[in-house]
Amino acid sequence: MTDRTRQEADRNVEGVVLSNRETAPGHFHMVLGLPVPIADPVPGQFVMVRMPDRLDPLLARPLGIYGFSRQAGEARLELLYRVAGKGTALLSGLSTGRVLQVLGPLGRGFRIVPELRTVILVAGGIGIAPLTFLAEHYRGLPAVVEGREIVCYVGARCSEALVGLERMEALCSRVVVTTDDGTCGACGIVTEPLGLDLPSFRPGATVIYACGPGAMLRCLADMLRESPVPCQVSVEERMACGLGACLGCAVAIRSGENALSYVRVCKEGPVFDIHELDWK
Incomplete structure (x- = not known):
């Protein structure tokens, strides 16, 4: 075997x-x-x-x-x-x-940071699924910090593509909704209201988690390029085996002196530090 x-x-x-x-x-x-x-x-x-x-x-x-x-x-x-x-x-x-x-x-999940007071979730489309599970996990943690706040920014193409919203709203202190066509929430992309709120997030007390389309994550990476707030992202890639054997889900990362290498999303991911990935 x-x-x-x-x-x-x-x-x-x-x-x-x-x-x-x-x-x-x-x-x-x-x-x-x-x-x-x-x-x-x-x-x-x-x-x-x-x-x-x-x-x-x-x-x-x-x-x-x-x-x-x-x-x-x-x-x-x-x-x-x-x-x-x-x-x-x-x-x-x-x-x-x-x-x-x-x-x-399978894979490497999100790193939980129970001592932080503010948890920011950024969900695009079906990316709300793993972030809901993450929000439930944070809600179930012992009260290491007083008054933990979970805020979720949810974006979708239209109101019909918004899924899991009620469940997320029950878990979060606040949920901000955007749709590309303005049929629910603000009209625009989900990173826009996040960008407006970003200066209010306290470094050392805040962590950001994101899951969604590549374009959304790329925009988030640009936004956070100079930000001290840490961010973990779950990336989506086509997979064949799920165990790292076929190398079909490799993505580029930057390491060392900006050296480029490749890792498997199914094995070393799907969660990565947003600054670790090569977004070019």
Whole structure:
């Protein structure tokens, strides 16, 4: 048995679909019942999901974790996903009781900083999924600091593409919404109100987490180029194996004396320091 095969066997479980409902056009919330032995995921990690009775599509779909809990005799894994191709289209049609193969949790998640008072979340589109799980984690931490504030900036193309908003609002002190067409919240991109508020964030007491389209993260990287406020980002890349063996999800990073090298999103990521990535 190779190291890769052993890793897959250790983390590969069968999950039963408990619910799979459309929450917005083309967006679905799936809840899976899993065997208890699955490891507790860290916010920002992901799973690879596939239907065991199909060879087309052959590759599993990488999906960020929206929520996780343990109940009597099983674990429950929540996934929030957008239909973006054949694989996710097939997932959207699954009914209660169907069985899926779930590999995970995988990757490097967000680094939790419990001593900081202000937690800023920046979500673009379906990027709200891992950030919701992160917000729930922060809400559940012991009160290391008094009056912790969680603020979320959520952006989408239009009101119909805004998903998970009510759940995020229940977790945050404040939620700022933008849409490209102005059909909900302010008209514009999500980094605009963040940029206006950035001078009010106290360095040493604030951390920023972001997940969303590459263009949003690139804009955020430019905005934070000279900022002392730390920022962790979860990046999206096409994946084949999820274990770092195929090298299909490599991204460029800057290290040392601005030297360029490549790392695997599925293994060294998907979470990185925003200043570590090469955004050119």
